Amino acid sequence: MTGRSFNWTHLVACLLVGVTAVLLSFGALVTTYEAAMAVPDWPGTYGHNLLLYPWADWLQGPWDLFLEHGHRLLGALAGMVTLVLAAVAWRSSARPMVKWLAMAAVALVVVQGALGGARVLLDDKTVAKVHACTGPLFFAVAVAIACLSRRSSEQGTRLSRLPVALVVASYLQLVAGAQLRHLDAAVSPSVFRGLVGLHILGAFAVTVFAVASASSVGIDGSLSSRRWSRGIVALVVLQLLLGLGAWVVSWGMPAGLVPESWLSEPLRARSVWSAMVVTGHVVLGMLILASSVVLAIDAGGWRAVTSASAAGSSSQSRAFA
Amino acid sequence: MRQSSPSHRFVAAIIAIVTVAAVGCGKTPPASFRLNMVQATKATVPESGLEKPWASWSRERQQQVATILEAMFGTPDEPVALPETGLDLAKLQLAAGPVRSDIVGRKNGLYREHCAHCHGISGDGMGPTAAFLNPYPRDYRQGKFKFKSTWRDAKPTHDDLVRLLHEGVIGTSMPSFALLPPAQVDALAEYVKYLSMRGEAEIALFTYAEQELGADEALPTTKEFLVDEVLTPIAEKWQGAADARIPVAAIPAGVDFNLPGNDLANRDSVARGKALFLGDGGCVKCHGVTALGDGQANDYDDWNKAIVAVSAEVAVGLLSSKEAATGGMSSDALADHRARSAWLDSFAHVLEGDALRPRTIPPRNLRIGHYRGGRRPIDLYRRLYTGINGAPMPGVGPSGPGGKGSVADEEIWHLVNYIRSLPYEMDGELGADRPMVAKDRF
Numbered sequence: 001m002t003g004r005s006f007n008w009t010h011l012v013a014c015l016l017v018g019v020t021a022v023l024l025s026f027g028a029l030v031t032t033y034e035a036a037m038a039v040p041d042w043p044g045t046y047g048h049n050l051l052l053y054p055w056a057d058w059l060q061g062p063w064d065l066f067l068e069h070g071h072r073l074l075g076a077l078a079g080m081v082t083l084v085l086a087a088v089a090w091r092s093s094a095r096p097m098v099k100w101l102a103m104a105a106v107a108l109v110v111v112q113g114a115l116g117g118a119r120v121l122l123d124d125k126t127v128a129k130v131h132a133c134t135g136p137l138f139f140a141v142a143v144a145i146a147c148l149s150r151r152s153s154e155q156g157t158r159l160s161r162l163p164v165a166l167v168v169a170s171y172l173q174l175v176a177g178a179q180l181r182h183l184d185a186a187v188s189p190s191v192f193r194g195l196v197g198l199h200i201l202g203a204f205a206v207t208v209f210a211v212a213s214a215s216s217v218g219i220d221g222s223l224s225s226r227r228w229s230r231g232i233v234a235l236v237v238l239q240l241l242l243g244l245g246a247w248v249v250s251w252g253m254p255a256g257l258v259p260e261s262w263l264s265e266p267l268r269a270r271s272v273w274s275a276m277v278v279t280g281h282v283v284l285g286m287l288i289l290a291s292s293v294v295l296a297i298d299a300g301g302w303r304a305v306t307s308a309s310a311a312g313s314s315s316q317s318r319a320f321a
Numbered sequence: 322m323r324q325s326s327p328s329h330r331f332v333a334a335i336i337a338i339v340t341v342a343a344v345g346c347g348k349t350p351p352a353s354f355r356l357n358m359v360q361a362t363k364a365t366v367p368e369s370g371l372e373k374p375w376a377s378w379s380r381e382r383q384q385q386v387a388t389i390l391e392a393m394f395g396t397p398d399e400p401v402a403l404p405e406t407g408l409d410l411a412k413l414q415l416a417a418g419p420v421r422s423d424i425v426g427r428k429n430g431l432y433r434e435h436c437a438h439c440h441g442i443s444g445d446g447m448g449p450t451a452a453f454l455n456p457y458p459r460d461y462r463q464g465k466f467k468f469k470s471t472w473r474d475a476k477p478t479h480d481d482l483v484r485l486l487h488e489g490v491i492g493t494s495m496p497s498f499a500l501l502p503p504a505q506v507d508a509l510a511e512y513v514k515y516l517s518m519r520g521e522a523e524i525a526l527f528t529y530a531e532q533e534l535g536a537d538e539a540l541p542t543t544k545e546f547l548v549d550e551v552l553t554p555i556a557e558k559w560q561g562a563a564d565a566r567i568p569v570a571a572i573p574a575g576v577d578f579n580l581p582g583n584d585l586a587n588r589d590s591v592a593r594g595k596a597l598f599l600g601d602g603g604c605v606k607c608h609g610v611t612a613l614g615d616g617q618a619n620d621y622d623d624w625n626k627a628i629v630a631v632s633a634e635v636a637v638g639l640l641s642s643k644e645a646a647t648g649g650m651s652s653d654a655l656a657d658h659r660a661r662s663a664w665l666d667s668f669a670h671v672l673e674g675d676a677l678r679p680r681t682i683p684p685r686n687l688r689i690g691h692y693r694g695g696r697r698p699i700d701l702y703r704r705l706y707t708g709i710n711g712a713p714m715p716g717v718g719p720s721g722p723g724g725k726g727s728v729a730d731e732e733i734w735h736l737v738n739y740i741r742s743l744p745y746e747m748d749g750e751l752g753a754d755r756p757m758v759a760k761d762r763f
Contacts, residue, residue, distance in 0.1 A: 034420045034434045035422075036420075037419070037420055037421035037422060037430075038421075038422040038426070038428075039422070040421060040422065040424075046424075061426060062422070062426045062428075064422055064426075064428065065422070065426055123419055123421065124349055125349045126349050183438055183449055184349055184449075185352070185433055185437035185438050185441070185442050185448055185449065186350075186352055186353075186355075186442055187449045188447070188449065188674070189447060189448075189449055189450070189451050189452035189453075189677065190452070190674075191449065192449035192450060192452070192453075193452055193453070196453070251450060251453060251454060251494045252454075252493065252494040254453075260492050260686075260689060260691065261689045261691065263491075263492070265491065266488065266489030266490060266491040266492075266495070266496060266497045267489060267494065267495075267496035267497065268489070268496060268497050268499065268500060269435055269496040269497065269498050269500065269501070270498075270500045270501065271500060
C-alpha cells in the first residue's frame with residue numbers, strides 16, 4: 001500500500017454498503033407486500049426505460065409500484081457503484097483479495113440483476129428465492145471489501161473459527177428464512193413444518209455461534225472485535241424477539257401456549273406494524289450477517305488469509321489453525 | 322495469482338453457491354387444484370367384479386372428476402363461472418391467479434396473496450401454515466360457514482362474508498382485511514363462494530359415483546346431470562342466502578345495550594339471562610356453570626369429526642383385513658380381498674397426507690369477552706339463535722322458519738345481555754361450584 005494517496009476504494013466500498021443496505025430493505029419490502037409483479041415488464045418499467053420512467057408517476061402511483069420501481073432504481077444505482085468500485089479497486093494498490101472481491105461483486109450484481117429480471121419475466125417463486133439469497137451474499141461481499149480496504153496496520157492474529165462459522169450460519173439462516181417468505185402456497189403443511197424447524201434450528205445455531213464468538217474474542221480479541229461481537233449478540237437477541245413477533249403478527253399467538261386473551265384485537269393483514277416487524281426481521285438478519293463478516297475480518301480471519309496469500313505463502317492452513 | 326489462491330477459491334465458492342441455488346430447484350409448476358382425496362377414496366370402495374386392478378380403476382374415477390371440475394370451474398389461474406353459479410367472473414379473475422398488478426396498477430391474484438397460505442389454493446383449509454394453527458383454517462369445500470346472519474344450514478350472504486373479512490376472527494389466526502380496498506374484499510368474498518361451490522360440486526360428484534355407479538361405470542357428462550342435477554342445487558342455496566336470514570326479535574324493555582353489561586339498569590334482564598343460561602338454554606353442559614368453557618371439551622367440529630370417523634373406520638378395516646385368513650379363499654374372493662386391502666392402505670395414506678391431525682374444539686371461555694363471530698349484540702343474538710354451524714354449539718332458536726326453539730326469540734336478548742355481563746361479573750356472583758380466581762379471566 002502506498003499509504004499516502006486518498007483511499008478511494010474504501011470510500012466507494014462504504015458507499016456501496018450504504019446503497020446496498022437500502023436496496024435490500026426495499027427488496028424485503030417488495031416481498032412483504034408481494035409487490036414483485038407490480039411492474040410486469042423488465043428491464044423497462046411499463047414500457048419506459050428504467051431510468052426515464054416519470055418520477056411523478058413513480059412517487060404518486062400505487063404503493064406496490066413505488067416499492068418495485070424503487071427497488072429497481074436502487075439496484076441500478078448499486079450496479080453502477082459496483083462498477084466504479086471495481087475500476088477504482090483494480091487500479092489501486094489494494095491487496096489482491098480486495099481486487100478479486102470487487103470482481104466477484106461485479107459478477108454478483110450482474111447475476112442478481114438478471115435474476116431479478118428472470119423473477120419478473122418468468123414470474124417464478126423459485127427464481128425469487130434464489131434472488132433473495134443472492135442479495136445478502138452480495139451485501140456480505142460489499143462489507144468484506146469495505147473492511148479489507150481499510151488502511152490498518154493490524155495484522156492477523158490466530159483465527160478462531162467461530163466468527164467464520166457465524167458468517168456461514170447467519171447466511172444459511174437467511175436462506176432458510178427466504179424459503180418461508182417465498183412460500184409456494186401449494187406446498188404441504190408437512191413441508192412447511194420442516195422449513196420452520198430448519199429456521200428454528202438455524203436461529204439456535206446463530207445464537208450459539210454469536211455467543212461463542214463473543215466469549216472467544218472477549219478473551220484475546222482486539223477492542224473493536226470485542227465491541228462488534230457484543231453488538232452482534234445484542235442484535236441476535238433482538239432478532240429472536242422479532243422472529244417471535246413475525247410469527248405473532250402473521251399467525252397469531254401460538255394457540256395453547258399462551259392465553260388467548262393476550263391478543264385483544266384480531267390480526268390485521270397489511271398493517272404497517274406487521275409489515276415493519278416482518279420486514280425488520282429480514283433486514284436485521286442481513287445486518288447480523290454483515291456484522292459477522294466485519295467481525296470475522298476484524299478478528300483476524302481473512303486478514304491472516306490474505307496476508308498469507310499476498311506473501312505467497314502456501315500455508316493457508318496455518319491461518320485456520 | 323496461482324490457481325489455488327484463497328481469493329480464487331472464494332470467488333469460485335460464490336459462483337458455486339449461486340449456481341447450485343439456481344439449478345438445484347426447478348421452476349415452480351403452475352398452480353393446480355388438489356382433489357379432495359378423502360372424498361375420492363371414500364367414493365372408490367372396491368366392489369366385486371372390478372375388471373381392472375383397484376388402483377387404476379380408482380385413479381380413472383378421480384381423473385374423471387378432475388376433468389369435469391376443470392370444465393365447470395376452470396383452474397386456479399383461469400376460473401370459469403357458469404351462468405348458473407351467479408358468480409361474477411370479473412371479480413373472480415381479480416382474486417384468482419398469481420399475484421401481479423395489471424396495466425392500470427390494480428392488484429390481481431388476491432387470494433394467493435392473502436389467503437392461500439392458510440386456506441390452501443383449493444380452499445381445502447390445508448395451506449402450508451395450516452398445521453400450526455388452532456383452530457385450523459376453514460375448509461370451504463363442505464360449504465359450511467360459522468359466522469353468518471342466516472339459518473344454521475343456510476349459506477352466508479355475500480355481506481356476511483364481506484363483514485367477516487373486514488372484522489377477522491379474534492382469537493384465531495384469521496386476520497382482519499379491513500385495510501384492503503373494499504373492491505378487493507368484495508372480490509375475495511366472491512372467490513370464497515367460488516371455491517366453496519367447486520368443493521361442494523366435487524363432493525356431490527364423488528357421492529353420486531359412490532352411491533349410483535356400479536364398478537367400471539363412468540359419471541354422466543350431460544348438461545342435465547352436471548349443471549341441472551349437480552351445480553344448480555348448490556348454486557341456488559348460495560343465491561338464496563339473502564332470503565334465509567333469521568328473524569330478529571324486538572329488543573325487550575329493560576335491556577339497554579348502550580350501557581355496559583354489568584350496569585344496574587340491566588340487572589333484571591341479566592338475571593333472566595342467567596336463569597336461562599343455567600336452565601333451559603342448556604349452556605352449562607359445555608360452557609360450565611362458571612361459563613369458563615370448562616364443560617364438555619372433548620368434542621370435534623364437523624370438519625374434524627369426519628376425519629375422526631373415517632380414520633376409525635379405516636383402522637378397524639385394516640385390522641380385520643390383516644387378520645383375514647386368505648388361505649381358503651376362492652380366486653374371486655382373493656381378488657376382492659386384495660382390492661380391499663389396497664383401498665384401505667391408500668386410505669390410510671391419504672389420511673396421513675391429505676388431512677390434518679384431528680383436533681377437539683373447546684367451548685368458549687365466556688369470561689374473556691372475545692366473540693369470534695362479532696361482539697355487537699346482534700352478532701351474539703345470531704350466534705345464540707342458530708348456534709355455530711359446523712361446531713357443537715347448538716342454537717336456542719328454531720332450526721328453520723316456523724319452528725320453535727328452546728328459548729323464545731325475545732328472551733334470547735336476555736341471554737345476550739347475560740353473556741355481555743360475564744366478563745364483568747365479580748367473584749362470588751358465580752353461583753359456581755368453585756370460586757373463580759383471577760387467572761380464570763385469561
